[in-house]
Amino acid sequence: xxxxxxxxxxxxxxxxxxxxxxxxxxxxxxxxxxxxxxxxxxxxxxxxxxxxxxxxxx
Amino acid sequence: xxxxxxxxxxxxxxxxxxxxxxxxxxxxxxxxxxxxxxxxxxxxxxxxxxxxxxxxxxxxxxxxxxxxxxxxxxxxxxxxxxxxxxxxxxxxxxxxxxxxxxxxxxxxxxxxxxxxxxxxxxxxxxxxxxxxxxxxxxxxxxxxxxxxxxxxxxxxxxxxxxxxxxxxxxxxxxxxxxxxxxxxxxxxxxxxxxxxxxxxxxxxxxxxxxxxxxxxxxxxxxxxxxxxxxxxxxxxxxxxxxxxxxxxxxxxxxxxxxxxxxxxxxxxxxxxxxxxxxxxxxxxxxxxxxxxxxxxxxxxxxxxxxxxxxxxxxxxxxxxxxxxxxxxxxxxxxxxxxxxxxxxxxxxxxxxxxxxxxxxxxxxxxxxxxxxxxxxxxxxxxxxxxxxxxxxxxxxxxxxxxxxxxxxxxxxxxxxxxxxxxxxxxxxxxxxxxxxxxxxxxxxxxxxxxxxxxxxxxxxxxxxxxxxxxxxxxxxxxxxxxxxxxxxxxxxxxxxxxxxxxxxxxxxxxxxxxxxxxxxxxxxxxxxxxxxxxxxxxxxxxxxxxxxxxxxxxxxxxxxxxxxxxxxxxxxxxxxxxxxxxxxxxxxxxxxxxxxxxxxxxxxxxxxxxxxxxxxxxxxxxxxxxxxxxxxxxxxxxxxxxxxxxxxxxxxxxxxxxxxxxxxxxxxxxxxxxxxxxxxx
Numbered sequence: 001x002x003x004x005x006x007x008x009x010x011x012x013x014x015x016x017x018x019x020x021x022x023x024x025x026x027x028x029x030x031x032x033x034x035x036x037x038x039x040x041x042x043x044x045x046x047x048x049x050x051x052x053x054x055x056x057x058x
Numbered sequence: 059x060x061x062x063x064x065x066x067x068x069x070x071x072x073x074x075x076x077x078x079x080x081x082x083x084x085x086x087x088x089x090x091x092x093x094x095x096x097x098x099x100x101x102x103x104x105x106x107x108x109x110x111x112x113x114x115x116x117x118x119x120x121x122x123x124x125x126x127x128x129x130x131x132x133x134x135x136x137x138x139x140x141x142x143x144x145x146x147x148x149x150x151x152x153x154x155x156x157x158x159x160x161x162x163x164x165x166x167x168x169x170x171x172x173x174x175x176x177x178x179x180x181x182x183x184x185x186x187x188x189x190x191x192x193x194x195x196x197x198x199x200x201x202x203x204x205x206x207x208x209x210x211x212x213x214x215x216x217x218x219x220x221x222x223x224x225x226x227x228x229x230x231x232x233x234x235x236x237x238x239x240x241x242x243x244x245x246x247x248x249x250x251x252x253x254x255x256x257x258x259x260x261x262x263x264x265x266x267x268x269x270x271x272x273x274x275x276x277x278x279x280x281x282x283x284x285x286x287x288x289x290x291x292x293x294x295x296x297x298x299x300x301x302x303x304x305x306x307x308x309x310x311x312x313x314x315x316x317x318x319x320x321x322x323x324x325x326x327x328x329x330x331x332x333x334x335x336x337x338x339x340x341x342x343x344x345x346x347x348x349x350x351x352x353x354x355x356x357x358x359x360x361x362x363x364x365x366x367x368x369x370x371x372x373x374x375x376x377x378x379x380x381x382x383x384x385x386x387x388x389x390x391x392x393x394x395x396x397x398x399x400x401x402x403x404x405x406x407x408x409x410x411x412x413x414x415x416x417x418x419x420x421x422x423x424x425x426x427x428x429x430x431x432x433x434x435x436x437x438x439x440x441x442x443x444x445x446x447x448x449x450x451x452x453x454x455x456x457x458x459x460x461x462x463x464x465x466x467x468x469x470x471x472x473x474x475x476x477x478x479x480x481x482x483x484x485x486x487x488x489x490x491x492x493x494x495x496x497x498x499x500x501x502x503x504x505x506x507x508x509x510x511x512x513x514x515x516x517x518x519x520x521x522x523x524x525x526x527x528x529x530x531x532x533x534x535x536x537x538x539x540x541x542x543x544x545x546x547x548x549x550x551x552x553x554x555x556x557x558x559x560x561x562x563x564x565x566x567x568x569x570x571x572x573x574x575x576x577x578x579x580x581x582x583x584x585x586x587x588x589x590x591x592x593x594x595x596x597x598x599x600x601x602x603x604x605x606x607x608x609x610x611x612x613x614x615x616x617x618x619x620x621x622x623x624x625x626x627x628x629x630x631x632x633x634x635x636x637x638x639x640x641x642x643x644x645x646x647x648x649x650x651x652x653x654x655x656x657x658x659x660x661x662x663x664x665x666x667x668x669x670x671x672x673x674x675x676x677x678x679x680x681x682x683x684x685x686x687x688x689x690x691x692x693x694x695x696x697x698x699x700x701x702x703x704x705x706x707x708x709x710x711x712x713x714x715x716x717x718x719x720x721x722x723x724x725x726x727x728x729x730x731x732x733x734x735x736x737x738x739x
Contacts, residue, residue, distance in 0.1 A: 010142065010144045010145065013142060013144075013145050014144060014145045014147075014148035014149065015148075015277055016277070017141065017145045017146075017148070017149050018148060018149050018152050018342060018346075019276035019277050019280060019339055019342070019343075020276055020339075021274060021275070021276050021277060023136075024273075024274040024276075025274075026135040026136070026139065027135075027136070028274075029135070030135045030136075035273050035274050036273060037269060037270055037273050039273065040268075040269060040273030040274050041269065043274070044269070044330070044331045044335075046136070048329070048330040048331065048335075049565065050137065050407075051330055051334075051335060051338075053545075053546060053549050054153070054406060054407055054542070054546070055153075055229075055399070055402050055403065055406065055542065055543065055546045056153065056156060056338070056535075056538060056539050056542040056543065057153060057154045057155065057156045057158065057393065057397065057399045057400060057402075057403055058156045058157065058158035058232050058236070058392075058393055058397065058399050058539065058604075058608065
């Protein structure tokens with residue numbers, strides 16, 4: 001049961017990382033902000049350049 | 059676990075793997091079950107990971123559990139973040155797995171299932187996984203430096219320049235060929251065109267929802283986007299059955315090409331959050347789910363392979379693409395066996411997330427094994443079809459003829475029986491007007507996937523839905539590659555032009571954005587247009603060009619890796635990267651030679667140009683086709699020349715280091731002890 005829970009935790013963490021939710025959470029933590037459209041816009045400004053430069057493989 | 063038991067388990071895996079490979083290699087004239095391919099693959103990967111990657115980790119790279127990674131030393135919560143190894147594995151896999159491992163094996167299936175399968179297994183274990191692993195580790199030891207930076211620092215300025223040109227070239231050719239695959243999948247398909255068109259407003263809606271209504275809730279937004287895409291697939295059926303709507307979405311290949319070029323330009327110039335990012339999330343969501351679903355479908359159905367182990371086309375006369383097994387099978391399947399493009403990912407985001415050095419093995423070597431497994435699944439999807447159906451879908455009209463009866467007769471004469479009535483009923487079952495001449499691999503893969511899915515879930519009644527789900531899945535992530543690739547190419551051009559005139563390098567200056575976007579889109583758009591107008595279907599000339607450029611990038615990556623290994627004082631182990639490098643040089647140089655100079659006009663660009671010049675009265679159209687052939691030959695020649703340069707510069711560097719004329723010094727970041735060593739042993 002514990003292993004199953006660990007598996008689900010890892011799966012959710014992986015999805016959150018792939019979908020940049022973790023990056024957003026780190027951004028909020030780093031800047032002491034709450035999640036609002038304004039803070040998300042600020043996160044996107046910081047994050048967009050890196051995201052746009054990230055190649056997607058063939 | 060006691061040692062004797064471990065030995066027994068690995069001995070069993072080895073015996074089972076040998077038995078499975080012997081079965082797929084030695085059976086002739088009778089059909090085999092697809093599970094033999096799955097068992098052969100799983101056992102090969104298990105042995106490769108357990109023994110070969112461990113040998114590389116211990117002896118060649120000497121992974122150091124005490125050494126802090128850049129994710130730990132430079133942790134800024136933004137680019138550098140120490141991350142759980144399974145999370146990095148998933149992240150890396152999502153970035154490396156694209157349409158390549160799906161399309162390449164489908165095209166290579168024209169030789170039969172055997173050559174492609176063996177190349178995928180051997181290429182991955184001894185080539186692709188090794189490349190991804192060593193480049194990842196070397197980037198980790200250099201604070202996450204990119205492949206081009208490592209090439210410049212470790213080999214020299216020529217190396218850096220060649221790596222830059224190789225990356226730009228592969229991006230342009232990849233985008234051209236990827237767009238061609240979408241065009242061939244969507245032409246004269248109102249259902250498919252409607253569904254894919256709907257993904258654009260869906261992505262825009264997701265972008266606005268994510269930014270304004272539910273900031274940061276990407277998973278939730280992706281699930282909503284996925285539901286909307288499912289509705290779009292269902293709506294596509296309505297669109298295809300409503301004459302007035304169907305007429306709007308029944309598009310010719312040239313029209314689709316123009317729309318894609320306009321889309322690529324707009325997507326590159328629009329803000330990232332509005333279109334690129336939501337589409338990327340949606341595509342990743344669908345990709346991961348569909349790959350998992352396909353694996354489950356194959357295991358549940360355990361289908362029989364109808365394609366023989368080897369077909370008559372091993373002699374090079376294949377209709378899908380011309381050229382014999384050597385070298386063409388090895389450039390047709392790049393992703394899934396070895397792909398130079400992966401070196402960009404392995405020296406991009408991933409090295410900045412690795413928490414401890416030993417984890418690079420699982421992420422670099424392991425994720426490539428997973429992608430290789432996807433290629434095996436694609437091979438299975440292509441080979442579960444009746445060979446006659448496979449060739450009818452994948453053969454261009456220029457080879458088999460335009461009329462259904464003529465095409466069916468030609469293919470049946472090759473020994474792969476198919477009738478016009480059979481193809482008509484299959485087209486009806488998947489909701490298409492026709493399935494003939496749909497070159498590019500995507501429609502054939504979609505038919506195979508629909509066959510597997512509908513037999514596992516829903517039966518023949520939902521075959522059309524599954525087919526269009528598969529088309530949507532492929533087109534969606536190919537369009538994501540168009541968005542992302544155009545933008546990455548644009549940034550690279552801006553970086554370079556910024557050295558000439560500073561304002562051109564500013565990524566937020568709109569005149570520069572528009573000019574560089576137009577430059578990149580025109581470059582891949584030219585290849586796309588050339589493919590659309592090619593009477594042989596385009597794939598015959600463009601896919602090998604893409605394969606060659608991808609493998610040449612792998613050659614650059616392996617040159618960098620070999621140089622670093624030699625400079626580490628491990629020249630005795632240099633064969634680990636030198637052998638795949640030698641193989642790739644042999645394959646790509648031979649393939650390039652054939653593509654330029656082969657006297658067969660279906661293979662050689664120049665021979666084709668000569669044939670066109672002598673076959674008809676001069677016309678503008680003919681002159682353009684001849685020019686295209688000569689351009690393709692020139693591009694291939696330039697790529698080969700550039701790689702010859704980096705090879706010579708690398709060999710010069712190796713000789714000097716081995717002979718002691720140059721100190722063996724690598725440019726790694728200094729050693730810092732990790733704080734994670736104790737907690738993980």
